[in-house]
Amino acid sequence: MDTGHTAWVLVSAALVLFMTPGLAFFYAGMVRAKNVLGMLMQNFFAMGLIAVLWALVGFSLAFGDAGNAGVIGNLDHLGLEDVTGLDVWPGLAIPAVLFAAYQMTFAIITPALITGATADRMKFSAYAVFIGLWLVLVYAPVAHWVFGGGWLADRGALDFAGGAVVHINAGAAALAVVLVLGKRRGWPKDALPPHSLPLTLLGTGILWFGWIGFNAGSALAADGVAAQAFMNTFLAASAGMLGWLLVERLKDGHPTTLGAASGAVAGLVAITPCAGFVGGMAGIAIGGIAGGLCFLAIGLKYRFGYDDSLDVVAVHLVGGLVGSILLGLFADLSATGVGADGLFFGGGADLLGEQVLASAATLAYSFVASLIIAKAIDVAIGIRVSDEDELTGLDLSQHAETAYQSLDVAGSVGGGAARTQEVVR
DSSP, X not given: OOHXXXXXXXXXHHXXXXXXXXXXXXXXXXXXXXXXXXXXXXXXXXXXXXXXXXXXXXXXXXXXXXXXXXXXXXXTTGGXXXXXXXXXXXXXXXXXXXXXXXXXXXXXXXXXXXXXXXXXXXXXXXXXXXXXXXXXXXXXXXXXHHTTSOHHHHHTOOOSSOIIIIIIXXXXXXXXXXXHHOOOTTTTTSOOOOSOHHHXXXXXXXXXXXXXXXXXXXXXXXXXXXXHHHHHHXXXXXXXXXXXXXXXXXXXSSOOHHHHXXXXXXXXXXXTTTTTTOOTTHHHHHHHHHXXXXXHHTHHHHHHTXXXXXXHIIIIIHXXXXXXXXXXXXXXXXXXXXXXXXXXXXXXXXXXXXXXXXXXXXXXXXXXXXXXXXXXXXXXXXXXXXXXXXXXXXXXXXXXXXXXXXXXXXXXXXXXXXXXXXXXX
């Protein structure tokens, strides 16, 4: 064990955990006032349920039998049995229980990402059942494929901190769930604007801060790989913001604060699989490309008619795909000494092919499995709130609380009867 490496991963685990409240604020600012607590509750609830399930069964399914090219782990570590003596892989210089805790924070935030797509209309009970089943049936197997040395890792696919495991996985699941949920009342005809962009920007800042632990912490050591991942992460977020704002300005005529926040997150998503495998200006290129493409991807929901409330598909699915595939071009073994060379650095097309396969396999499995889980829940207990509860809002209908004391039934803050009628219409 190395005390410096252990200290860094302890801090990184705390940073990643802090990302989930940051995500809650990021999303909460974009919903209407009557759904703020509903959004916050869904994200915070993941910190409770997923942590317990991870300790009971999730970690064992993801990292049991680590290093063997299979599709899922084993049950040797149920209830964290024998984790203290687990050798996840040779050379790990931190306690295995810390590795399990660090990976637990990843498992928490991944299903929480889905809440942005299902905002305003998913029953809390259905959400609770969905994320519990999803952790066991979808997240744990995909984590084993890549992080646990499963079949994709054995083939040579690279994913430094979760481009496939976290972002493609959650984005594909989000698309599947909204197809079962259906469209929000009034969408896309009626405007459903964010109620508090300052909350969204606050959440963005927390996410950006925590993402350092997400990416640089994935080196699992306080070393040069972590330092390079730190730099790549920061540059990609900055370039993602600029890329999004540039395309937004050219297309819509004005840059927006919501665009700045979304672009930064898009850059962070795209650099996640690449962070410890690229160097030089690759972080800027990957972030900038992702920012522009993710902005354009928002138009897909209008073209194909799926109601992804807060653009999880555009930012996380598309951003994860962009980053994972661009890694096949920009990977540079000389940057950190780990990984492989991509097409632009003399490695040929082999890595690019493996990245495409890993992305496609993750997308297909997560989408199909999530669709089945969501449909089964819909049949069993119903997945969507009633029309009356949707009009009232999730805060009151699901939790008997309101975020703002002067909240009227239609979700405005203080606005009185005239404002109520305007919002209802």
